[in-house]
Amino acid sequence: MSERTERSAGREGMPGGNGMSERTERSAGRESTPGGNGTGVVGAGAVAGKRVVRPYGDTTGDGMVQVSFTLPVPHDKRAEGAAVQLANRMGIDPAMLVHAKPMSDGFTFFVVYGRVNHLVDLDQVQVVERDFPLLGAKEVNAVVKQRLRRKLSVVGACIGTDAHTVGIDAILNVKGIAGEKGLEYYRELKVTNLGAQVSVPELVEAARRERADAVLVSQVVTQRDAHLHNTREMSAAFREALPAGKRPLLIVGGPRFDETMTAELGVDRIFGRGTTPGEVASYLVHALVTSRKAGA
Numbered sequence: 001m002s003e004r005t006e007r008s009a010g011r012e013g014m015p016g017g018n019g020m021s022e023r024t025e026r027s028a029g030r031e032s033t034p035g036g037n038g039t040g041v042v043g044a045g046a047v048a049g050k051r052v053v054r055p056y057g058d059t060t061g062d063g064m065v066q067v068s069f070t071l072p073v074p075h076d077k078r079a080e081g082a083a084v085q086l087a088n089r090m091g092i093d094p095a096m097l098v099h100a101k102p103m104s105d106g107f108t109f110f111v112v113y114g115r116v117n118h119l120v121d122l123d124q125v126q127v128v129e130r131d132f133p134l135l136g137a138k139e140v141n142a143v144v145k146q147r148l149r150r151k152l153s154v155v156g157a158c159i160g161t162d163a164h165t166v167g168i169d170a171i172l173n174v175k176g177i178a179g180e181k182g183l184e185y186y187r188e189l190k191v192t193n194l195g196a197q198v199s200v201p202e203l204v205e206a207a208r209r210e211r212a213d214a215v216l217v218s219q220v221v222t223q224r225d226a227h228l229h230n231t232r233e234m235s236a237a238f239r240e241a242l243p244a245g246k247r248p249l250l251i252v253g254g255p256r257f258d259e260t261m262t263a264e265l266g267v268d269r270i271f272g273r274g275t276t277p278g279e280v281a282s283y284l285v286h287a288l289v290t291s292r293k294a295g296a
């Protein structure tokens with residue numbers, strides 16, 4: 001069970017519990033009465049100053065959503081009833097089973113469509129927005145050359161048992177992603193890509209050897225919260241190995257990170273799905289050069 005799930009599961013089914021996770025509560029605002037639209041509620045999105053929305057399925061503001069999940073039960077009528085019960089407990093009511101398929105012995109995959117009464121208050125949504133300017137490669141190179149007066153050293157790796165290198169390679173290798181070249185393309189960046197399944201001690205050693213200004217770690221596998229455990233282990237190791245001021249900027253990325261968790265994980269920045277090398281290069285310049293105080 002993930003940390004986030006645990007937090008919400010603790011409340012589910014408890015007297016007074018509403019089954020909403022902390023995250024949902026943070027972003028959802030107040031719930032309305034079943035079927036009611038509530039004051040200021042729109043279903044069509046954040047248009048014309050409306051800041052509270054509900055999902056849209058067949059008609060505006062009908063609250064319809066679709067979810068899919070697998071239960072460890074063979075496919076039969078009881079399994080279908082179990083899927084509907086789960087959906088009801090998730091706040092989907094009425095819940096319509098639209099698809100059920102046996103996956104393998106003793107497992108069934110379900111798709112359920114139904115109505116939720118939760119609202120989303122767009123003013124309470126918490127996300128990490130880009131707080132630095134996007135620079136082109138030429139600008140990045142020019143700033144590093146003029147202000148740092150040496151190459152900016154970047155060390156990257158997939159740590160732990162994770163062998164999903166496509167993401168970190170997309171950021172680091174010349175070939176890049178989404179029409180942008182990777183950090184190796186930047187003349188003033190020195191990139192050391194350690195590849196897959198790098199241990200934390202190996203990473204710390206490489207960061208020392210390369211006098212890394214920034215360490216870029218990728219974590220794609222999230223089973224048993226491996227990405228969170230590995231990231232915490234990595235940030236703790238750097239804190240132990242290097243005094244404040246000598247520690248490289250610690251950056252993690254991967255498709256399933258929550259970008260608001262930097263403090264909990266002990267890193268400086270988290271990048272999620274769809275990150276491009278240009279964003280990372282611009283952040284490096286911002287964090288290590290332009291916003292850094294003299295002597296820091």
Ligand code: B12
Pocket residue numbers: 161162163164165166167168170171177216217218219220221222223251252253254255256271272273274275276280
């Ligand atoms: C390709 C792939 C593999 C390849 C990996 C090859 C390689 N060299 O990378 C192989 C076949 C080896 C593989 C193996 C496994 N895989 Co796999 N794999 C995938 C797959 C299909 C695509 C991942 C990918 O390449 N995405 C494209 C890249 C570009 O996207 P990205 O990683 O998100 O990166 C972007 C951002 O996240 C971000 N980013 C990522 N890292 C970083 C780092 C930094 C510093 C920054 C700034 C940004 C950043 O920027 C990138 C560019 O935008 C996914 C499913 C999917 N569709 O996503 C499953 C998936 C990741 N794999 C999965 C699993 C379970 C496995 C295995 C455990 C399967 C098994 N039982 O053996 C093994 C584990 C191997 C291991 N030891 O890690 C699961 C993970 C589930 C989970 N919850 O953890 C997935 C989600 C499939 C699934 N739905 O079940 N896999």
